[in-house]
Amino acid sequence: MSETNDTYSALQVEAIDGSEVVSVTGMARFTTVKTFKRMLATKIRCDPSNLRLMAFGRPMEDASTLGDCGIEEDTIITRIVTGSSTPSDNSSAFKEPKVRPAPTAQTTNTPSDHPSQLREKYSGPQLKTLFIKNLDGKSLTVHDIPLQMPVCEFVVYFAHEKGLDSEGIRLLFGGKELNEKSEHMLMDYGIMNGSELRLVYRLKGGL
Template sequence: MNEKSALEAQESFDFLYVEEATAEGGESRRINFRTSQTVEALKRVIAAELRVQHDWSKLDLVSAGRELTELGKTLESYGIFDGDTVFYARDTTTTARPPAYSPPTTTGVRTLDNVMFKDLHGKTLTLHGIPVTWTVKQMRYKLGIEKHLSDQVEDYRFIYNGKQLVDENNLELYQLTEGCTIQIVLRLPGGIVR
């Protein structure tokens, strides 16, 4: 095959421009791709270009303001033709990992379905499904995440039956009961002045 016929063969391919959608404006690339192929095939080609073949499913594609979500549909069915630009974005969400407060997978562990927390202003917050095998710290993190207090929860002290709950101790040590109320007090900054 001579050079001229190779060039003609290449130009007979449909081509697209692909560009990463970034705040700075991504670099546009021309790729040989038939618009009669599927969205999945395009994702795989782009992933190969980016050298992240195993992450092809984490690419989001958009053209003319429409997200290309159906993997089995052709680009033509989305109205994309030779020379059009398709934008891609890398899905940066991390894989779902269980949070720090996740219960152990052991079965038969007693759980408290209603644990109430009352602050000095009289506001009551309720947590559900807390295993008694958890530490106070795990319960603290769950309270912070579920009630959107993550930035404040480290400054809270928990008091139950007149005792301060210690982060490293299991909840069963404090003999918490169903429907119990734990008082929340704010830890004051500072220390001993000598």
């Protein structure tokens, strides 16, 4: 970064599934996230309003500056496209993976599919590896989890994979419990590839 004008030589923005990294030049610490998203959107050919950016596991708010977000020259920024991207005239151009919209209100909180089939319902970007650490410090791993999988389905899938009772476990991330009845997606909690969740067991009586 130049000491005279506080500009970045280039910033690296990685797709949530790690499939593509795009470089954006000409940005400065005082550049707002909103402006940065506009520049990035022209490169990946999508609507800026459909872009979500994250750094250090936290969302980057439009009104903040890159400096406010703690962005440095070597920071890897993660991008998520939450809607339709603008079609490219160049068929060879990179196409950003699309994230399926969140489940509608008609979706039930209790998954009707067999746990082993829950992943197969979704296409698009995946979280290659998630780590789940229990109270004993042992780390469990799950792989290729769809980014748009609702929390209620992930809890059931994880429990089935590890031979646990989904009704008897709680998962936490960033100090917050993932509500197993919630239809929010994993990305709504800021969970990214390589994130570490905590596993705790419910006490008898449901506490």
